[in-house]
Amino acid sequence: MSASTPKQGRPDAAAEDVRTLEATPSCSATRVVERDAEPAGPAGNPRNEGASGHKSGGRAAADVAARIIMWGAFVLAVIPLVWILWSVVSNGLELVGSPRWWSDDAAGTSARRPGGGALHAIVGTLEMAAVTALIAVPIGVLTAVYLVEYGRGRLARLVSFMVDILTGVPSIVAGLFIYAFWVTTLGGQRIPFAATLSLVLLMIPVVVRSTEEMLKLVPNELREASFALGVPKWKTIVQVVLPTAFSGIVTGILLGLARVMGETAPLIILAPYTKYLQGDLFANLMATLPTMINDNRTEVTQAAIDRAWAASLTLILIILAFNLVGRLIARTSKVKA
Amino acid sequence: MAKRIDVQDLDIYYGKFKAVEGVSMRIEPRSVTAFIGPSGCGKSTVLRTLNRMHEVIPGASVDGQVLLDDKDLYAKDMDPVAVRRTIGMVFQRPNPFPTMSIFDNVAAGLRLNGVKNRKVLSETVERSLKGANLWNEVKDRLDKPGAGLSGGQQQRLCIARAIAVSPEVLLMDEPCSALDPISTLAIEDLIHEIKEKYTIVIVTHNMQQAARVSDRTAFFNLAATGKPGKLIEIDDTQKMFNRPSEKATEDYISGRFG
Amino acid sequence: MTSVTGVSAPDPSPTSSVASRSTGRLGDRVFSGLSIGAGTLVVVLVLLIGLFLVTQAVPALQRNEVNFLTSSEWTVSGEHPRFGVAGLLWVTVVSSIIAMLLAVPVGVAVALFLTQYAPTWLARPAAGTIDLLAAVPSIVYGLWGLRQFGPVLVPVQQFFAQYFGWIPIFAPNNGLSGNVSTIFVVGVVLAIMILPIVTALSREVFAQTPRAHIEGAMALGATKWETIRTAVLPFGKPGVISAAMLGLGRALGETLAVTIILATLAPGTPWVASLFNGGETFASKIANNAGEFDTPQKTGAFLAAGLVLFLLTFVVNAIARIVIERRKAFSE
Numbered sequence A: 001m002s003a004s005t006p007k008q009g010r011p012d013a014a015a016e017d018v019r020t021l022e023a024t025p026s027c028s029a030t031r032v033v034e035r036d037a038e039p040a041g042p043a044g045n046p047r048n049e050g051a052s053g054h055k056s057g058g059r060a061a062a063d064v065a066a067r068i069i070m071w072g073a074f075v076l077a078v079i080p081l082v083w084i085l086w087s088v089v090s091n092g093l094e095l096v097g098s099p100r101w102w103s104d105d106a107a108g109t110s111a112r113r114p115g116g117g118a119l120h121a122i123v124g125t126l127e128m129a130a131v132t133a134l135i136a137v138p139i140g141v142l143t144a145v146y147l148v149e150y151g152r153g154r155l156a157r158l159v160s161f162m163v164d165i166l167t168g169v170p171s172i173v174a175g176l177f178i179y180a181f182w183v184t185t186l187g188g189q190r191i192p193f194a195a196t197l198s199l200v201l202l203m204i205p206v207v208v209r210s211t212e213e214m215l216k217l218v219p220n221e222l223r224e225a226s227f228a229l230g231v232p233k234w235k236t237i238v239q240v241v242l243p244t245a246f247s248g249i250v251t252g253i254l255l256g257l258a259r260v261m262g263e264t265a266p267l268i269i270l271a272p273y274t275k276y277l278q279g280d281l282f283a284n285l286m287a288t289l290p291t292m293i294n295d296n297r298t299e300v301t302q303a304a305i306d307r308a309w310a311a312s313l314t315l316i317l318i319i320l321a322f323n324l325v326g327r328l329i330a331r332t333s334k335v336k337a
Numbered sequence B: 001m002a003k004r005i006d007v008q009d010l011d012i013y014y015g016k017f018k019a020v021e022g023v024s025m026r027i028e029p030r031s032v033t034a035f036i037g038p039s040g041c042g043k044s045t046v047l048r049t050l051n052r053m054h055e056v057i058p059g060a061s062v063d064g065q066v067l068l069d070d071k072d073l074y075a076k077d078m079d080p081v082a083v084r085r086t087i088g089m090v091f092q093r094p095n096p097f098p099t100m101s102i103f104d105n106v107a108a109g110l111r112l113n114g115v116k117n118r119k120v121l122s123e124t125v126e127r128s129l130k131g132a133n134l135w136n137e138v139k140d141r142l143d144k145p146g147a148g149l150s151g152g153q154q155q156r157l158c159i160a161r162a163i164a165v166s167p168e169v170l171l172m173d174e175p176c177s178a179l180d181p182i183s184t185l186a187i188e189d190l191i192h193e194i195k196e197k198y199t200i201v202i203v204t205h206n207m208q209q210a211a212r213v214s215d216r217t218a219f220f221n222l223a224a225t226g227k228p229g230k231l232i233e234i235d236d237t238q239k240m241f242n243r244p245s246e247k248a249t250e251d252y253i254s255g256r257f258g
Numbered sequence C: 001m002t003s004v005t006g007v008s009a010p011d012p013s014p015t016s017s018v019a020s021r022s023t024g025r026l027g028d029r030v031f032s033g034l035s036i037g038a039g040t041l042v043v044v045l046v047l048l049i050g051l052f053l054v055t056q057a058v059p060a061l062q063r064n065e066v067n068f069l070t071s072s073e074w075t076v077s078g079e080h081p082r083f084g085v086a087g088l089l090w091v092t093v094v095s096s097i098i099a100m101l102l103a104v105p106v107g108v109a110v111a112l113f114l115t116q117y118a119p120t121w122l123a124r125p126a127a128g129t130i131d132l133l134a135a136v137p138s139i140v141y142g143l144w145g146l147r148q149f150g151p152v153l154v155p156v157q158q159f160f161a162q163y164f165g166w167i168p169i170f171a172p173n174n175g176l177s178g179n180v181s182t183i184f185v186v187g188v189v190l191a192i193m194i195l196p197i198v199t200a201l202s203r204e205v206f207a208q209t210p211r212a213h214i215e216g217a218m219a220l221g222a223t224k225w226e227t228i229r230t231a232v233l234p235f236g237k238p239g240v241i242s243a244a245m246l247g248l249g250r251a252l253g254e255t256l257a258v259t260i261i262l263a264t265l266a267p268g269t270p271w272v273a274s275l276f277n278g279g280e281t282f283a284s285k286i287a288n289n290a291g292e293f294d295t296p297q298k299t300g301a302f303l304a305a306g307l308v309l310f311l312l313t314f315v316v317n318a319i320a321r322i323v324i325e326r327r328k329a330f331s332e
């Protein structure tokens, strides 16, 4: 039953509907817990199971129940996605639909004065993303090349381990580290470039891991063919291995960018918001979509809240665009998993 | 162009595992030498030491000498990259570069080694494709991906790619084992034609093929699994297939073994 | 044949000097130097993170007049700084554990759905859909959690407070169970946020279950569910554990969603076990005060909190990694 109710509710995801749906998830979530706890014991022979459960009807029922739970879990997982997208679209569409949103900055708006644009924040987000990629991609790709093409023994294992650790570094810690390095130690200002450095830190492991995956998919025969032609190793890597993995690497970069573009915590520490269009990474203030959301969400007025939703919608649209392009490029890949 | 190879008392290792022991043989120029023997006896391993492809495997090493017209390939000052340019290789599975067109595949060896002159490149590509008996089939679609060809065509493309850098020696590791009989014949014909110019070494599991294409045959064997492989004998193919000196060779060739 | 490149290569033997001679040419030396440099840089970066946080936290910690680990006070300026992370630790860990307890079972079930139950036409788009959850920025989760989702959870909180209020963690806590800005709500939102990670990793390991195991179970007449229990789940267990750990790591460090949803408490509010309570996590504490890093002492106190968070996530992620490594060694 938990599977069928939400399914009917999904197409017309009106706020009302969603509210009623939510009653089901939390109870089916607990049921999943129970289900899962049961098989925790050593995997027994299913026959014994059938024998102790007297009739095969019990086994069949368990099977059906499991099937319903798995479907239910999926539906349950989709609900928040649909709901979030719905909230963002329904609350943000009006502003995002206005031409000013894309052509103006927020100069002249206030918590009480509605309207305004997000150009300044869009420019800031894209610019920071571009510079982040510019720094993180060479480091990440070269590290992956090291791990796959050169790495042996202790150092390789250490690098690989540290990449994992870096993957797990919370974004706020990345921001704090850059603060301790840039502001406290070097005596610099809080500037957008410093925030960019912390995004670099967050992006490197994503690029390393995705590039590594792709390089591993490049068949060894290609390297050998190239070596056998008397091509030096570095040229083999640059002109045979990397081009073969190219689209996969690009996909990884785009997905990594999509991830860091939504990061807010380091920006709160290092890149204070401004309402004005300002594209200099070394000047004091620079807007981004996350800090624009953050700035507006703290106000209680409708005008500010609308802007927060609209900026959220814009950010999600940009991130989805990067994801989509990334996935499309992945389709053209020469190497397949 | 073709050169002679002398192998002297070669031991080959994968890490600590000794895969092949005590191989000594002479490979004559402008001839085809076939390596035969049961699976795992080290045919590919020996073949790959002849152009120092063996050492791209981590931990792999060799002990002994391989001389190319009296020059020691494993001498300290010898650049393995240069060795591989002189001694080309064709692999079991056709492996054209997937990002490159037919033209670029053949030109790859030259380009990657720094040749930029368009005229030189296109002349070489045409000559190599003709040399590999592929020109007529692909001359109208040189800019199409090499991966779009049939398996047999791809293998001939790989041969064209290998001969485009004008090697002295061509090593082939079971070049026909992934191909159908017709493509196999095409490759065999090709080997027959190009042996005038190159020294060719071919590994094969197909006795008829060894008998058809080779002038000399080397038989490898191993005493037991885990033991190193050894060269049992090398002689004219005629003699090897009719009255070999060793009992083991006769057993293997007549199918009483492996 | 082992790969030319695999990190899992056999130990480099002393005789491999043959290979190292091959890098005699300049291009090779430059390029391998660059790539080794990049790899080393990553190692250095992680070490620097730890180093910078430690060196700048220590002076502040030395002046601290209460025990840093057991106190819940937070007075970081002035002559007599008194600050400790006990309160932060509680809220951080508890909200993350709620997230893990909810996300792991659902994530595993979704992963089973995607790999075992979903019809083939649905499996790929469905997986892509779940992945989209990871594309939503955390600040949007915060906004949505506070304004849309939280209010829906309030009745659930009230239900628990009314019927299970005798359990300390569900205590009504002066009616705060009627409030959106609680640890409980944060935990549920975090669960949604880490669901895609848990799902993706579990899906990966379930998909690798050897066909022989599955067919072996099915040949015994097992139903689909029994097959999953006997073949898929045991095989995937280490993967699920490490997925749970990675999800936990993400939840521990999550900043904006927590900062937005969770209400801060007035200084001096006594600790209660109830989940229907406000508070701060390490990350939200730092984010809430990001504008106030003016003196080295203040900054040092927050860096010390950041250091504890870093160590916490380090340990959790290291465990995840070790579990998955052990499995690799086992299955190879």
Ligand SMILES: Nc1ncnc2c1ncn2[C@@H]1O[C@H](COP(=O)(O)OP(=O)(O)OP(=O)(O)O)[C@@H](O)[C@H]1O
Pocket (backbone or CB within 6 Å): B014, B017, B019, B037, B038, B039, B040, B041, B042, B043, B044, B045, B046, B057, B226, B229, C001, C002
């Ligand atoms: N990369 C490698 N690492 C470790 N050992 C290897 C490697 N490649 C081959 N060997 C071992 O070396 C021995 C010889 O293998 P080789 O591939 O040369 O045999 P082969 O005669 O070519 O066999 P086949 O006819 O099956 O191709 C075998 O015992 C094999 O297991």
Ligand SMILES: [Mg+2]
Pocket (backbone or CB within 6 Å): B043, B044, B045, B173
């Ligand atoms: Mg072989």
